[in-house]
Amino acid sequence: MDRRAFMRCVGCTAAVAASQNTFLPRFLGGIQNAMAFDYADQLSSVEARYYKKREGGGVECGICPRHCYVTDLERGYCGVRENRGDIYYTLVYGLACSLNVDPIEKKPLYHFLPRTTALSMATAGCNVNCKFCQNWEISQVRPEQLNNLELPPRALVDICRQRNVPTIAYTYSEPVIFYEYMYDTAELGHKHDIRSVMITGGYIEEKPLADLLPHLDAVKVDLKAIREQYYKDVVDGELQPVLDRLVQIKESGVWLEIVYLVVPTLNDTDAEFRELAQWIKTNLGADTPVHFSRFFPQYLLKNLPPTPENTLQNAHDICQAEGLEFVYLGNLRGHQAESTYCPKCSKMLIGRRGYTIFEYNLDGNLCKFCGREIPGLF
Amino acid sequence: MSRVIVVRWAGGKADFGLDKATYGIMLEAALRALRQTADLDSVIGDMFPRGAIGIKTNCLTRKLNSTPVALADGLAEILTERGVDENNIVVWDRSNRELSEAGFLLNASFTGRRCLGTDTSGVGYSSRFFESGGVNSLVSEILTRTVEHSINLPVLKDHSLAGMSAGMKNMYGAIHNPNKYHGNNCSPYCAHVSNLAPIRSKHRMTILDAVRVQFNGGPGYMAQYIETYAGIIVSADPIACDRVGLEILEHMRKKYGLPTLENDGRPVKYLQPATELGLGESDLSKIELKVLSADQTGSVRDGELY
Structure with missing residues (x-):
């Protein structure tokens, strides 16, 4: 049995496992136990979209605002897009590193098909590097450092149909970096009445998002702060493009919810909560659900304590006072604001x-x- | 004062690379000059008192312009002839695929010289993060656990973002997330990667292969920009080694009418922050540069840098 055949078998097993309501482990492999894959065979070679060749060599990626300039044999910041002979490839098309059936509330999406489930999947890689990332084992590594399941769009849609799972969620890492895989899956899913939701940081260029939105049914955006400096220091990204994309999503009519992770001492002042609420009310509308999520020490921010409950309550109260209609608190089990x-x-x-x-x-x-x-x- | 030794091959026939014996002659001359003694036994004994020796290669471009197998072989032979256990020599890079495609024979067993990628089953990356400046990375366990001493065996070439790929840039292959650190001409990231505790503390020597130098269009291979320099650059100081490499690279670019790396928008910025971190010396006036010329008769004379 060659490797491709083997991986197909693994994919089938995944499908069967999912269809029998046996949740696959979320992290299917760890970089501690990285396997010696035949790299060329293991990773995908599907040409990426939204890039252009530069005069004099190299390509410029146009999927996210980073616009990585990538020369031959190099990869973009995300670690999953590679230039080979000035053709830019996505290395993770059809290669899921995480697969699980989650309640839709876990995304969290509270105004989207409550009480249903979503087939949640991710690939390796991310286009930012949040110091609090809870999924850094998959988001901050290269795809060859993980064990991946070969699950092309058709396989994901088939799992949903077999299991009566109404939605596919592109989540855990950052779906923008596996855009092509997500796009094709969402498009195929719609043909079979399977919905798609994107759980994202919203750090994506306008055109790719505009092309993708007709195939999505909901988007949850992690708005990590309302201050540019926080994006620079903690996220390694930019705020303004995310704000622009939020408006774009809202205007498209695709359902939108926002999560704001409250990190003690870094983005938890009254002024920030107020500014956030006012911006949302003005630009997205008071009926846009906002989830304030509790931080737990992770990844590169292990020195901070979990968010105090009263800080979250404060965020909730300020946003309600500013007129937001649906303000939730997350990672705070049993709180009435759930x-x-x-x-x-x-x-x-x-x-x-x-x-x-x-x-x-x-x-x-x-x-x-x-x-x-x-x-x-x- | 940091010492850098450049040994150039005067025996000709370097256009397609050099063989193990030739590299052996050049390496022996370089080591003697570096430590200023004819006694190679004591050189090896002093530099590598006990424990395994890691040899970090650069195998990005397959056999086209990766660390030559003959260079690693020549170095390993010098080590084993001076009493280093063959199995205590570990030739490595980030992946088995890249090593194989560059012509290295993989061997993760308990006999013979080892050659393996970080992605070998049971190896992987450290379970804890190492931090320096803005760099937070897991480091190959080959470096953190397997070896006591590290010899860096990179290739001198042009780099589209860093300006130059030499010794310090090669250590990107020791961390799990190199793609995060290519902004701002890889600076100061390149310095901070070399400052990560296991990389800094275990570094003993850089041997920069400059036999066939790609002076433009790197790091991918572009045959039209290859110039035969027929040299190796050796130093215990990782910055000084890169600094001399930069001189050679810029000289070639000038010779072919290309703009300086700075004028090309790719200044090699990381040397200064590396100096500030105390990793070595980037000021040429504070580098003791010795250029030698060797040939097949075994004679070693003073040579010229260009």
Whole structure:
């Protein structure tokens, strides 16, 4: 059996495992146990999109605002796009390093098909380097440093159909860097009534996003801060392109939710929460759900404590006072702000504890008590 | 004062690379000059008192312009002839594929000279991060656990982003996330990668292969920009070695009418921050440069840098 045949078998096994509701381990391999793959065979060689050749050699990647200039045999910042003879390739097309069936609430998407699941997948790589990354073992490594499953778009869609999973979530790492894989899967999924949601940092160029949005049903953006300096110091990225993309997503009509990870001492002042709320209200609308998520020490920020509960409560209260209608707290199991309340009558519409829904008072998109329309896809 | 030895082959026939015996002659001359003694036994004994010796190659461009197998062979022979256990010599790079494609014979066994990539099963990267400046990386366990001493065996070439790829840039192959550190002409990242604790503390010597130098269009191979220099550059000081390499590279670019790396928008910026980190010396006036010329008769004379 050659390697490709072997990987196909592994892919089939993954499909079967998923279809039998046996969750695959989220991290299918660790770089501690990196295997000696035949690299050329192991990684994909699908030509990347949105790049241009530069006069005099090299290519310029146009998928994200970094615009990496990449010469022969080198890779972009993400580590998963490589120039070979001035043709730019994605090395992770059809190669998932993580696969799991998650509740949609885990993404978190609270206004999108609640009580359903999403086939959640990722490849190696990321176009930023957040010091708090909880998935750095896959996002901050190269694909050959992981064990990957060969799962082309068709296989992902088939798993969903076999298991009655209505949605595919591109998540865990940063789907922008496996754009081609995501795009083709989402496009194919729509042909089979499988929805697609992108869980992203939003650090993507306008054109690739515009082309992708018609194939997506929801986007959750990690807005990591409202200050450019934080993006520079903690994220190794830029704020403004993310803000621009948020507006673009909202204007497209694709469902949007925002997560803001509150990191003690770095992005947790009242002024920042207020600025965030005002920006969202002005640019995206007061009905855009915002999730404040609790930070736990990870990766390169192990020196900080978990976010105090009162800081999260403070963020919640400020945003509500500024007029945002759906403000949630995450990673804080049992808190009442995990649940959805009607902005008009204040009654509980969706009661949540962790990923469990214990109360549901929506009639379609309407509040069962006062008839107020609740935005989202229910 | 940092000492750098350049040995150039005067025996001709270097256009297609040199063989092991030739490299052996050049390396012996360089080591004697570097340590200023004719006694190679004591040179090897002093530099590598005990423990395994890692030889970090650069195998990015397959056999086209990677670390020559003959250079690694010649070096390994000098070491083994002076009592180093063959199995305590570990030729390595980041992946088995790259080593194989550059012509190296993989061997992760307990006999014979070892040759393996970091991606060998059971090897991998360190479980803890090493940090310097803005660099946070896992380091190959070949360096952190397997070897006590590190010899850097890079190739001198032009680099599209760093300006030059020589010894310090080669250590990008020892970390798990090199793609994160190519901004701003790889500076100060290149300096900080070399300053990561296992890399800095185990570095003993850089032997920069400059037999066939790609003076433009690198790091990928471009045959039209290859010039035969027929030399090796040897130093215990990683910065000084790169600094002399830069002189040679710029001289070639000038000879062929190319702009300086700075004027080409690719200044080699990382040498100064590396100096500030105390890794060595980048000021040519503080580098003791000795150029030798060797030939097949075994005679070694003073030579010229250009």
